[in-house]
Amino acid sequence: MWRRILTVPLEPEAVRLAREDATAALAEYGIRPDSAFAGAVLLVVSELVANAVRHAAEHSPTADVTVAAGAGQLVIGVADRDPRLPDLSPEAVGDGLRTVADLAAAYGGSIGAERDARGCGKVMVARFRVPDELGTTGRRVGSRAR
Structure with missing residues (x-):
């Protein structure tokens, strides 16, 4: 699996930084930034990071x-140290997470919230199936963290 990680400060510019890095990550993986799929993924990145800024910055x-990809799937994760897991039931989510869920579902995916591996925070995860027409252009470039 190919993976790229960016650490951002939970301040307003975090959304811009995360989008720029995710755009570069998609291009490295072979997904054109002007594709509808890339647009959906970038909107999900924006919403998940904005939610972290809004709800987790105090913690x-x-x-x-x-951004991780492999085996026809693309996964976006946003991890923070806030231990509170959101209620992801349809009646409880706000407009932002509803948009994230709808976009992931449109590409055969889903959203979730998990405790992080160290047990001191959470990870919001959005999974997508990479469209078949993009699957042949996706390439494994190697792991890279920034």
């Missing part, structure tokens, strides 16, 4: 934004 000075 977490930074968030790790991960």
